Amino acid sequence: MTYQFIKVEREDHVTIFTLNRPEVMNALHSPAHFELHDAFDAFAADPEQWVGIVTGAGERAFSAGNDLKHQATGGEMRSPPSGFAGLTSRFDLTKPLIAAVNGIAMGGGFEIALACDIIVAAEGAIFALPEPRVGLAALAGGLHRLPRAIGVKRAMGMILTGRRVSAVEGETLGFVNEVTSASDLMNAARRWAAQIAELSPMSIRASKEAVFRGLDETRLQDAILGQNKYPAVGALFRSEDFVEGPMAFAQKRAPNWKGR
Numbered sequence: 720m721t722y723q724f725i726k727v728e729r730e731d732h733v734t735i736f737t738l739n740r741p742e743v744m745n746a747l748h749s750p751a752h753f754e755l756h757d758a759f760d761a762f763a764a765d766p767e768q769w770v771g772i773v774t775g776a777g778e779r780a781f782s783a784g785n786d787l788k789h790q791a792t793g794g795e796m797r798s799p800p801s802g803f804a805g806l807t808s809r810f811d812l813t814k815p816l817i818a819a820v821n822g823i824a825m826g827g828g829f830e831i832a833l834a835c836d837i838i839v840a841a842e843g844a845i846f847a848l849p850e851p852r853v854g855l856a857a858l859a860g861g862l863h864r865l866p867r868a869i870g871v872k873r874a875m876g877m878i879l880t881g882r883r884v885s886a887v888e889g890e891t892l893g894f895v896n897e898v899t900s901a902s903d904l905m906n907a908a909r910r911w912a913a914q915i916a917e918l919s920p921m922s923i924r925a926s927k928e929a930v931f932r933g934l935d936e937t938r939l940q941d942a943i944l945g946q947n948k949y950p951a952v953g954a955l956f957r958s959e960d961f962v963e964g965p966m967a968f969a970q971k972r973a974p975n976w977k978g979r
Contacts, residue, residue, distance in 0.1 A: 720761070724751040726776070727758050732769040732920075732978075733912045734762050738804075738831075741777030744823060746786035747804055749795045756805030763812055766978055769920040770912040773806075773835055774819040775828075778901065781818070781844065784826030787853065803859035804831045810931075813924035813951045815915055819908035820844045820886070821901065830857060833864040836927065838894060839908045840886035841901040846894075849881040867934065869893045919964055920978035925955040 726737040736758060738745040747755075762768050775781040785803075789796075802808025807830050818835035824846050832838050832846070848857040848865070856862065857878070866874040869892045877884060889895035899907040915923060928951040933942035946952055955961055959977045967974035
């Protein structure tokens with residue numbers, strides 16, 4: 720499929736999604752949201768694609784968030800059911816996503832990164848939820864994902880001030896997994912993706928689903944006792960990978976994962 724505002728590339732079992740509006744610091748408008756919705760749908764449905772990397776075009780920005788100029792000039796501001804960037808309200812994606820944050824990640828841009836499972840950031844990356852400065856609020860998940868990622872007090876320190884946080888501070892706070900040089904950013908993201916792709920895709924999907932659905936449970940007991948009912952966990956038990964893993968271990972060879 721041909722896209723106008725994003726690029727989608729496949730490298731073996733890894734899909735790379737690039738927000739491709741560098742002239743507006745990869746800010747997103749309605750057409751971009753719907754392109755991303757379609758691209759993530761295709762990724763979710765493709766049995767050969769196991770891990771995704773999300774990044775931004777150019778050197779200045781991962782994404783500046785919502786395209787306010789487009790909004791101010793009367794541009795359409797619809798979003799798909801999957802939310803901002805076709806991602807922030809997509810709660811059934813069990814395939815892991817890595818955000819490779821190459822610059823500014825403001826507002827919705829930060830919310831895209833928070834919707835990913837791992838964040839790798841270039842040294843010059845900047846994160847913020849500055850929506851209150853323009854009369855808005857970070858309602859595409861930022862107000863909920865950030866407290867869950869770093870704790871309420873630390874999150875409120877960012878949310879209630881709209882302050883900018885560097886990549887290094889983001890790592891200290893706990894929402895950034897790794898800080899790299901700008902030149903090594905995509906190599907680092909690919910390294911994370913390769914480490915994930917070495918493992919059973921069925922196991923990874925079951926693990927991701929169990930973590931996030933378990934966090935919704937008030938009691939640890941309920942999370943543990945209920946996890947076998949989760950779809951990705953059930954799919955793992957029925958999969959070829961569930962047989963292949965122990966067999967490869969017993970035969971002292973590398974497993975041949977099928978992802979099914």
